[in-house]
Amino acid sequence: MAVGKKDIECPPYAEGTPLSDEDIKSGKVTYVEDHPDIRYSWTAGQAISRFLNGLKEGKILGVKCNKCGRIMVPPRMFCELCFKPIDDWVELKDTGTVQTFSISYIDPDARPLPEPIIVAVIAIDGASPNMGIMHILDEVKPEDVYIGMKVKAVWKSEEEREGAITDIKYWKPLEG
Amino acid sequence: MVAVVGVGYSGFDANTPDLSWKEIMYEAALRAYTDAGINPRRDVDSFVTCAEDIYEGFAIFDEFVPDQLGAVVKPTCTVCADFLYGIATAYMQIRSGLADIVAVEAHSKASDIQTFGNVVKFAMDPIWLRNVGNAHPYYLAALEMFQYMGERCLSEEDVARVVVKNKNNALLNASAPYAANVTLDDVMASPKLFDPMKKMEIAPLADGCVVFVLASEEVAKELTDTPVWVKGVGWWSETYGYDTASFSAMYAYKAAKMAYKMAGITNPVKEVDFAEVDDRFAFKEMQHIEALQLAGKFEVARLMAEGYFDRDGALPVNVSGGNLGVGNLLEATGGQKALEVVLQLRGEAGKRQLSDVKVGVAQAWRYLPANSGAVAVFGV
Ligand SMILES: [Zn+2]
Numbered sequence: 001m002a003v004g005k006k007d008i009e010c011p012p013y014a015e016g017t018p019l020s021d022e023d024i025k026s027g028k029v030t031y032v033e034d035h036p037d038i039r040y041s042w043t044a045g046q047a048i049s050r051f052l053n054g055l056k057e058g059k060i061l062g063v064k065c066n067k068c069g070r071i072m073v074p075p076r077m078f079c080e081l082c083f084k085p086i087d088d089w090v091e092l093k094d095t096g097t098v099q100t101f102s103i104s105y106i107d108p109d110a111r112p113l114p115e116p117i118i119v120a121v122i123a124i125d126g127a128s129p130n131m132g133i134m135h136i137l138d139e140v141k142p143e144d145v146y147i148g149m150k151v152k153a154v155w156k157s158e159e160e161r162e163g164a165i166t167d168i169k170y171w172k173p174l175e176g
Numbered sequence: 177m178v179a180v181v182g183v184g185y186s187g188f189d190a191n192t193p194d195l196s197w198k199e200i201m202y203e204a205a206l207r208a209y210t211d212a213g214i215n216p217r218r219d220v221d222s223f224v225t226c227a228e229d230i231y232e233g234f235a236i237f238d239e240f241v242p243d244q245l246g247a248v249v250k251p252t253c254t255v256c257a258d259f260l261y262g263i264a265t266a267y268m269q270i271r272s273g274l275a276d277i278v279a280v281e282a283h284s285k286a287s288d289i290q291t292f293g294n295v296v297k298f299a300m301d302p303i304w305l306r307n308v309g310n311a312h313p314y315y316l317a318a319l320e321m322f323q324y325m326g327e328r329c330l331s332e333e334d335v336a337r338v339v340v341k342n343k344n345n346a347l348l349n350a351s352a353p354y355a356a357n358v359t360l361d362d363v364m365a366s367p368k369l370f371d372p373m374k375k376m377e378i379a380p381l382a383d384g385c386v387v388f389v390l391a392s393e394e395v396a397k398e399l400t401d402t403p404v405w406v407k408g409v410g411w412w413s414e415t416y417g418y419d420t421a422s423f424s425a426m427y428a429y430k431a432a433k434m435a436y437k438m439a440g441i442t443n444p445v446k447e448v449d450f451a452e453v454d455d456r457f458a459f460k461e462m463q464h465i466e467a468l469q470l471a472g473k474f475e476v477a478r479l480m481a482e483g484y485f486d487r488d489g490a491l492p493v494n495v496s497g498g499n500l501g502v503g504n505l506l507e508a509t510g511g512q513k514a515l516e517v518v519l520q521l522r523g524e525a526g527k528r529q530l531s532d533v534k535v536g537v538a539q540a541w542r543y544l545p546a547n548s549g550a551v552a553v554f555g556v
Contacts, residue, residue, distance in 0.1 A: 034302045039290040040233035045196025078202050080243035083209075083217050 047075045050089070052163040058155050062127050064088040070128040094153035095174060096122040099132055103142040116142055122151060122171055135165075139172035150174040178270045179396035179403035180388055180554065181277075182212025183518050185511075187384025188502050190287075190353040197232070197285035197385075201244035204385035205281065209246070212389040213399060214277065216246030220389070221275035223247040225254045226262040226282035226507045230295055233288065245281055245387070257411075258282065258540040259386060259511035260550035264409040266390045276395045283385035284506040292381060296544050305418060305545075311370075314378060314457075316545045318370035320423045321459040325372065327424075330462070332372060334477035336363040338458040339376050341480070342494050345487055346501025348528035354380055355501050377458035382503020386511030388518075404521045407535070407553040408441070410434025414547035421547040425460070428453075428467035428539055431551040436469075439553040441535075444469040449533040450491065450520060452513035454541040454549070455498040464539055465493060468551070487528060495520070495528050510540030514552055521556045 023029060044052060047063070051074055054061035063086040064071050065079035071090055078085050101120035107113055118137040123129065137145060138154070151171040161167040184207025186200045195203070209216050225241045234240055238254030241247065255261050259282035266278035289295055296313040300306040325335070340363055346355030358376070366376035396403040412430035414421050432444070441447045451470060455461035462476045470491055471479050479485060485493040496502060496516035505512050517536035519525045534556055541549040 032303045034306060036294055036298050037291055038230070038233075038294050038298060040288050041290055042233065042288045043193055043196050043285070045199045046194065047199070048196060076243070077199055078244075080246075080248050081217070083206075083215070083246040 045077075047077045051075050054091075055165065055167040056161045056163040058094075058158070058161070058167075060092045060094055060124060060133075060153070062090050062092045062124070062131070064090055071126060071131065073124050073127045073131050073133065090126070092127055093125040094155075094168075096124045096132065096151055096171070098137070098145065098147055098149040098151055099123045100147060101137065101145055103145070118142055118145055120145070120151075120171070133165075135168060136170045137172065138170035144173075177393040178267050178406045179391055179393065179400075180406065180518050181391045181396050181399045181403060182208045182210075182214065182389030183387070183515055184208030184211055185351070185384060185386045185515055188351045188353060188382045188505060188512065189384065190380065190382055190503065192285065192287060192383040197283060197288065198240075198244045200285065200383065200385045201241070201281060201283055201387075204283070204387045205245050205279070208279065208387035208389050214389065216279065220246065220277050220279050221251065222266070222269050222278045223250060223252040224262045224265045224269075224278060224280045225252070226257055226259045226280070226511075227254050228256055228507055230298055231284070231286070231289065231506050241281070245279060247279070251275075258507050258509060258542060258550055260409070260514065260538060260540050260552050261411055261510075263388065263390070263406065263510075263514060263552050264411055264550060266388075267406055267409050270390060270392050276392045278390045280388045280390060281385065282508040282511045284381070284504075284508045285383050286381035286504065286506055287383050289381075300418070300545055301416070313544060314373070315370045316418060317378075317457040317460070318373040319418075321373055321457065323423050324459055324463055328462075328474060328477070330459075330477050333360060333364065334480065335377060335459045335462065336360055336374070337480050338455060338461045339363045339500055341486060342455060342461070342498040342500040345495050345528065346497025348526070349497045349501065351384075352497040352501040353382055354503055355497055373457065373459075377500075379456040379499035379504040382505055384503075384505055384508055384512070386508050386515050388511075388514065402522055402556075404518045405555050407555045408435035408437070408439030409550070409552050410436075410438070411550040412548065416547070418545050425463040425467040425541075427547050427549040428464050428541065428551065429469075431549055432468045432537070432539065435537075435551040435553045439535075439555070441553065444537075445471070445491070447535060448491070448537050448553075449535050450495060450517075450530055451493050451537040451539065452496060452498070452516045453493060453537075453539045454509060454513070455494055455500050456504050456509065456541070456543060458500060460541065461494065461498065464541070468537060468539060487530070492530055495525075495530060504543075506543070509543070510538060510550060510552075513538035513540060514554070517554045521554055
């Protein structure tokens, strides 16, 4: 099932009374602008720290619950279905299957992207069903992507990797 | 009737570099379910979490809570308020017959917030309050404090005594990271960061999580021989405007009135054995003692100086160490207070155990710059 590029207009157009940037700058609309500086540094914790350290080494790590038998990725310290601690850590393959995808044409500000971004949920080989990583696909034309496509991670070089999900640059088709 | 049949917590710590907020939630939840002797996947009908997106750094934070609580594919909702509002929500769910067993959770991972001052500022009206000057918004508490001191004829020593009491109380609480054997001279020598407010009068941030399991009377009696009853709950809001509020903790007065009425308490001074009140700024404890009708308007300072609110006093307040000893736990603040009340009523408070206590009150404010809060009355 291939989905090709659609002939669409971005952003979606709606009838109305348009306001230009100039109208706002010139004070035609009464408004107050604020740009709060709010920052966080989330502690990754036991499970995700190990996962991120694994990415730095070019490995995708998962965990196993012996009660329900699931192999879970991203890892967690407890099985959310059995509500008990996980039993084992397992190294998973850096290959998987496209479970769903979207060819996305506009950025968060609704501006057209120079090239569409293909976002996909990838079911990781060796993990249980519905266990996957959301990431992006590349080295493939949008019209050639399909659900069920086998893909492989394309990693940053060892020196570039920093222990982040972006240590995987993108996923590409396993064949051809 | 609704009972507390299980309590669990993790922390409380100044920082938690080894655990994520998910992991501290899991720890507290697991302890609470074990304490209650239940399996959350099978037994809990409804889960209530208390969280504020801006403290978490996530939008729609309620999406992130089920896994750690055993709540996946179960009824779950988040109350954007303190833990005690969660207790009130659970109380209503049980009393209305919607649920027999409800889990309530709140946590603080304040150490994840890099710019706490700006997070507090974010709660101020952006049009005419937020960007007036660039002082750290703790000055908001100092404004209220100075007015309150004037209206109640309080000296700086009167307010400082709250810090001495609570930080020393905290020495008997292993989960109070800011415990210290400070003297009145130490507190008086603390620098004034927001004149007249001293640095030591401000509760520093802390991490932790509290989970309660509440049950209907029938189920509670099956689960435990020692239920702690939720005798009353109350909550109240004044107005959001910092320039229009009464600065008299009306929220605590009205919320307590609501909770006392439900609990059948007509004379709080006589009928309440001890209280855990919000002391995230030292003067707030005095204001809240007054609002909870645990002392007369002009008596709080004198009674405080006489030791009336000490651990061995007639009406102990913040025997846990309060926020000044345990830390500012954000939306888990009321959780730590309710936890202390339950542990005391169960006789499980260790070396700080009060003797012969039957009724305790927990109170929490929604913090700067709010004029809202909740109260819960617990009893055995
Ligand atoms: Zn499992």
